[in-house]
Amino acid sequence: MTDSSRTAKSIKNVKVAIIFYVVNLVLQFFSRKVFLDYLGTEVLGLNTTATNLLSFLNLAESGIDAAVSYTLYKPLFNKDTTAINEIISVQGWLYRRVAAFITIGACLLMCFFPMIFEKARVPMWYTYASFSVLLFSALLGYVYNYKQVVLTADQKEYKLTIHIQGIKVIKAVLQIFAIIYLHHGYVYWLVLEFLMAIGTTIAINHVVHREYPWLHPLPQMGKILRKKHSEIIKKTKQIFFHKMGAFVFGQSSTIIIYGYASLSLVAIYGNYMLITIGVHLLIDAVFNSIGAGIGNLIAENKPKHTVSIFNELFSLRFFIATIVCYAFYVLVNPFITLWIGADYLLDNTALLLIVAALFIDLIRKGIDPFNNGYGLYQDVWATLTESGLNIGLPIWFGSIWGCTASWREDW
Numbered sequence: 001m002t003d004s005s006r007t008a009k010s011i012k013n014v015k016v017a018i019i020f021y022v023v024n025l026v027l028q029f030f031s032r033k034v035f036l037d038y039l040g041t042e043v044l045g046l047n048t049t050a051t052n053l054l055s056f057l058n059l060a061e062s063g064i065d066a067a068v069s070y071t072l073y074k075p076l077f078n079k080d081t082t083a084i085n086e087i088i089s090v091q092g093w094l095y096r097r098v099a100a101f102i103t104i105g106a107c108l109l110m111c112f113f114p115m116i117f118e119k120a121r122v123p124m125w126y127t128y129a130s131f132s133v134l135l136f137s138a139l140l141g142y143v144y145n146y147k148q149v150v151l152t153a154d155q156k157e158y159k160l161t162i163h164i165q166g167i168k169v170i171k172a173v174l175q176i177f178a179i180i181y182l183h184h185g186y187v188y189w190l191v192l193e194f195l196m197a198i199g200t201t202i203a204i205n206h207v208v209h210r211e212y213p214w215l216h217p218l219p220q221m222g223k224i225l226r227k228k229h230s231e232i233i234k235k236t237k238q239i240f241f242h243k244m245g246a247f248v249f250g251q252s253s254t255i256i257i258y259g260y261a262s263l264s265l266v267a268i269y270g271n272y273m274l275i276t277i278g279v280h281l282l283i284d285a286v287f288n289s290i291g292a293g294i295g296n297l298i299a300e301n302k303p304k305h306t307v308s309i310f311n312e313l314f315s316l317r318f319f320i321a322t323i324v325c326y327a328f329y330v331l332v333n334p335f336i337t338l339w340i341g342a343d344y345l346l347d348n349t350a351l352l353l354i355v356a357a358l359f360i361d362l363i364r365k366g367i368d369p370f371n372n373g374y375g376l377y378q379d380v381w382a383t384l385t386e387s388g389l390n391i392g393l394p395i396w397f398g399s400i401w402g403c404t405a406s407w408r409e410d411w
Contacts, residue, residue, distance in 0.1 A: 016158035020165035025278045027172040033340055038179050039186055041267035042121050048270045050130045057102045064094050065149055067235035072153040081214050086225045090232050091146050093222020099142040106135050133190045137197035144201050147208045163203040171196040268344050276358050279324055294369045314366045321362035329355045
């Protein structure tokens with residue numbers, strides 16, 4: 001693939017991603033305010049916590065998607081349809097095993113919901129319904145949607161984005177109207193979440209079949225084919241620890257804070273996380289869209305050119321991250337005050353920690369596309385150290401906030 005063709009596809013991915021980024025970000029802020037105004041912090045905190053509990057179970061997948069993408073770059077470059085079908089068959093086989101593991105883990109976890117959510121001031125069926133709907137959506141991805149990785153690796157992610165994010169926009173609008181105008185709005189919110197998960201699955205499979213009519217993976221053959229494509233299993237094991245560190249960095253905070261404080265604090269913290277996620281999505285919309293192009297570049301085996309591109313992209317990302325984090329620190333509290341009120345602000349210490357975490361995450365993501373392309377990942381000890389710090393800081397923050405909240409109640 002020529003540089004011009006690679007660049008053109010990357011630009012198209014960026015354009016589509018940014019358009020839907022802006023639309024979805026506006027809807028997310030409006031939707032969250034509606035959630036807080038009509039359902040309260042407890043229901044919002046419950047939804048956030050349920051999402052993060054499911055993310056914990058999704059660690060079972062960690063590494064498969066990235067390993068498959070890495071393995072697909074060369075066959076896509078060589079237009080080897082047989083190898084592509086075999087690789088996706090192995091992925092389908094692995095994902096079915098992951099789906100079974102997540103289902104069993106979710107059922108066991110739900111047995112402990114009365115204890116986990118003992119202090120939550122919401123009906124217990126809300127907890128089970130929220131988690132079940134989110135679980136259903138995740139399982140659809142493992143059983144039916146796994147083939148979309150070919151579009152991503154082939155730099156055609158914009159075609160996925162149009163369908164997936166388009167449905168997401170429709171879902172968000174309908175959910176907002178349901179919460180505002182319908183009695184028991186959260187029930188309808190869950191119903192729409194369920195139905196749109198099915199709609200997304202249909203759309204993804206339609207796009208994949210249209211683009212690759214020759215793609216007919218056989219997951220039942222995956223156990224045999226995994227020996228032929230053993231690099232998938234090898235890379236998955238390497239990536240798992242890297243993904244585990246990323247999960248602890250980005251997803252564990254709300255679970256730990258809930259353990260030390262309340263669902264209300266999870267909702268308050270979640271407001272800041274929504275903004276940081278918006279920042280990530282904006283930057284990722286630009287840089288992630290060229291990830292497959294980097295993999296394709298590496299597949300051409302031009303080390304000097306690859307190093308030059310890495311230096312340029314990393315410098316650009318560092319510059320952008322510095323400006324964004326400073327702007328975040330200065331503007332986030334005034335924005336939250338204007339958006340939902342001063343009652344939802346965190347103290348300056350917590351804000352500084354959030355900004356520091358945001359800066360580190362923005363920088364580290366600049367290396368990931370090249371690690372994915374070369375199949376290089378951090379070792380176990382680096383991951384354990386990173387995970388220990390990321391767990392320790394939220395525990396400290398949650399315990400401090402819980403103590404100060406108790407002190408305020410006593411007075």
